[in-house]
Amino acid sequence: MQKIKFYGVGGQGAVTAAKVLSIAVCLYQDEYAVTVPVYSHERRGSPVYAHIIVDDQPVLLNCYVYEPDIIVVFDDNLLDMGVDVAEGCTEDTVLVLNTARPEMVDKYRRAGGFRRICVCDATGAAVKNIGLNIPNSAMLGALARTGVVSIDAVCSALRDSFGKVGEKNVDAARDAYEDTIDA
Amino acid sequence: MPVKLFDGNSAAVESIRLARPGVIAAYPITPQSGIAEHLADEVADGRIRAEYVRVESEHTAMSVAVGAQLTGVRVATATASVGLALMHEVCGVAAGCRVPIVMPVVNRSLVAPWSLWCDHSDTMAERDTGWLQFYCATVQEVLDLTLSAYRIAEHEDVLTPAMVCLDGFFLSHSMQRVDTPPDEDAWDFVKPYVRRNMYLDPKDVMFINALCPTFEHTEMKYQQMVGFGNAARVAKDVFAEFEQRFGRKLHTVESYRLEDAEVAVVTIGSMSGAAKYVVNQLRDRGIRAGMLRICMFRPFPADEIREALKNVKVIGVVDRSSGLGAAQGPVCSEVKAACYGGTTKIFSFIGGIAGRDISDISFRRIFGELLEVKDGKRDSCTCWFDTREDAMDIREVEVPC
Amino acid sequence: MSTPQETRTRTPSTRKVLGPCSHVLVAAHTGSWRSERPKADEALCVRCGTCARYCPTACITVRREGVPLTFDWDYCKGCGICANECPKQALTMIPEGSEEACR
Numbered sequence: 195m196q197k198i199k200f201y202g203v204g205g206q207g208a209v210t211a212a213k214v215l216s217i218a219v220c221l222y223q224d225e226y227a228v229t230v231p232v233y234s235h236e237r238r239g240s241p242v243y244a245h246i247i248v249d250d251q252p253v254l255l256n257c258y259v260y261e262p263d264i265i266v267v268f269d270d271n272l273l274d275m276g277v278d279v280a281e282g283c284t285e286d287t288v289l290v291l292n293t294a295r296p297e298m299v300d301k302y303r304r305a306g307g308f309r310r311i312c313v314c315d316a317t318g319a320a321v322k323n324i325g326l327n328i329p330n331s332a333m334l335g336a337l338a339r340t341g342v343v344s345i346d347a348v349c350s351a352l353r354d355s356f357g358k359v360g361e362k363n364v365d366a367a368r369d370a371y372e373d374t375i376d377a
Numbered sequence: 378m379p380v381k382l383f384d385g386n387s388a389a390v391e392s393i394r395l396a397r398p399g400v401i402a403a404y405p406i407t408p409q410s411g412i413a414e415h416l417a418d419e420v421a422d423g424r425i426r427a428e429y430v431r432v433e434s435e436h437t438a439m440s441v442a443v444g445a446q447l448t449g450v451r452v453a454t455a456t457a458s459v460g461l462a463l464m465h466e467v468c469g470v471a472a473g474c475r476v477p478i479v480m481p482v483v484n485r486s487l488v489a490p491w492s493l494w495c496d497h498s499d500t501m502a503e504r505d506t507g508w509l510q511f512y513c514a515t516v517q518e519v520l521d522l523t524l525s526a527y528r529i530a531e532h533e534d535v536l537t538p539a540m541v542c543l544d545g546f547f548l549s550h551s552m553q554r555v556d557t558p559p560d561e562d563a564w565d566f567v568k569p570y571v572r573r574n575m576y577l578d579p580k581d582v583m584f585i586n587a588l589c590p591t592f593e594h595t596e597m598k599y600q601q602m603v604g605f606g607n608a609a610r611v612a613k614d615v616f617a618e619f620e621q622r623f624g625r626k627l628h629t630v631e632s633y634r635l636e637d638a639e640v641a642v643v644t645i646g647s648m649s650g651a652a653k654y655v656v657n658q659l660r661d662r663g664i665r666a667g668m669l670r671i672c673m674f675r676p677f678p679a680d681e682i683r684e685a686l687k688n689v690k691v692i693g694v695v696d697r698s699s700g701l702g703a704a705q706g707p708v709c710s711e712v713k714a715a716c717y718g719g720t721t722k723i724f725s726f727i728g729g730i731a732g733r734d735i736s737d738i739s740f741r742r743i744f745g746e747l748l749e750v751k752d753g754k755r756d757s758c759t760c761w762f763d764t765r766e767d768a769m770d771i772r773e774v775e776v777p778c
Numbered sequence: 779m780s781t782p783q784e785t786r787t788r789t790p791s792t793r794k795v796l797g798p799c800s801h802v803l804v805a806a807h808t809g810s811w812r813s814e815r816p817k818a819d820e821a822l823c824v825r826c827g828t829c830a831r832y833c834p835t836a837c838i839t840v841r842r843e844g845v846p847l848t849f850d851w852d853y854c855k856g857c858g859i860c861a862n863e864c865p866k867q868a869l870t871m872i873p874e875g876s877e878e879a880c881r
Contacts (some may be wrong), residue, residue, distance in 0.1 A: 205813050213382075216382055217382045217552070220382055220553075230546070232546075233408075233546060255654050256649075257648075257735065260738065489798055490797065491798065772796075772799060773792050773794050773795065774799065774801035775793075776791055776793045
């Protein structure tokens, strides 16, 4: 069982990404997933969370994730916004971080002591391939680096979810997957 | 059977589509809005061939639903929270006129304090309105129970409307894999709607819901009571047929590792998975723990519950609504009544109010207290679990002297 | 972005309150939600005022010919309704933080 928590900012598609991850895991990896998004006052710019539990057998838990194995941070400003992304994490928790600023890696490592940080400029990949500042598909590509989901499953789920712009999102995810480095 | 990915709202829409309603009247409200919106999409795209009546309130939605279904078509609507409260009056009309409407209700707290998030205060307030009530634990069950609810509600011995209750956000917005029957298989199970009681027809006029004299009113309530009694039997039959056709077991109550259990929790709704998870953890440590999930709350399966719990020593009943002014939460009241006369110790637990998560951590704490009772280390439990210590001091204002 | 304005009652004595109530009134600066902002093409604008009437936060001021439209950026949430409603397509939504927006 892998417990995953997504941290985003309203408008970045973090909740959508959680749903796409569910599709990838359930339909293209023949495993099970339960997604529980957290909605607050719905607007752009406020912190957004989604909780996903992935397992190779049916998932019983239908609640939030308190001790994540993987956290996915869609916006490197979240720490400065006062969001405690390290909550419940141990040094074994893998962080997938969207940033184009190398100094942020150290900042997040200090915050959570993460031994492994997968770093990716997902926003850059999104702007390049989709033309929009919505990094969700690219972040799923970066997440595939952790092994919890395969990049092919992510791409198939993106095609299912995004219709006409599916291929652009697939390109963003593949670019991000290729560019993600372990820091 | 094709596996699809649905959130709870989409699963409700899918089951409504499979049941081919002729009229839809729904008013959007968080967290049900996805149902009202997707139903509109399905009609606009021709996947549901229905008249979509855009109403100005839930009171009207249910009024349209009652009137339309009386003409002899299956009708779809859905609501949540204060929308259900606004519907309350007409819910009674649907029940008393024996109009077997099936309605998904996305559970959300009632005001005040204002909230958008999940608890059962909305549907628990409707528990004596004369509707059947089913509570889902998973998104799969949203689909399965809605399909089954048509068969149960519309059965000639029942003719009673049904709420299919799904927890707001925890199910309504949770993506899960759902085995979905092909359209024809589902239709073969649900079957076309047949009007079996009073009807609206300009060629054969009836006056429906006229003032009923006292010397008949009690008898009509008696008829409804008989309908509920029949619903318990019909539900068993329909669930058996469902399992035979689709291979998935549905429950009025679900026993989980109760055979030799010494301590158990009674749950309702989406919290049940976390309870099972903790039961498994405790069993791994050699502790005889179990769970009973109430899936059908109306009619209340008292005999089955008493039978399932008869050998358990200590029980905690977890309510997701506050049951204000009562001696315990509403589910606990009913469970205690069902088990009356036994030696089992039964404790009320109240929590998960307005979106507060009921997690495995909550259940570990609850089981911890129940085990201490069993071992004679305590004789009461913390009824309001996961409640802040500073509950009485959380708001302070500056006031003129 | 300026900080939220607080309006307090005058006398500094406190009392506990039961239930959902607060005396600290904080203006929600909806401008912080914005990911896009409207940009006006003054040459196309005919001063009809449609944008101002439809704006859900009433943050657009339309004055006479020759005076540019003004937006209250503390409250414009970037919803784009003004741009949708403008009969002359004189408003376009541009990304927040883009060079054009900073100009």
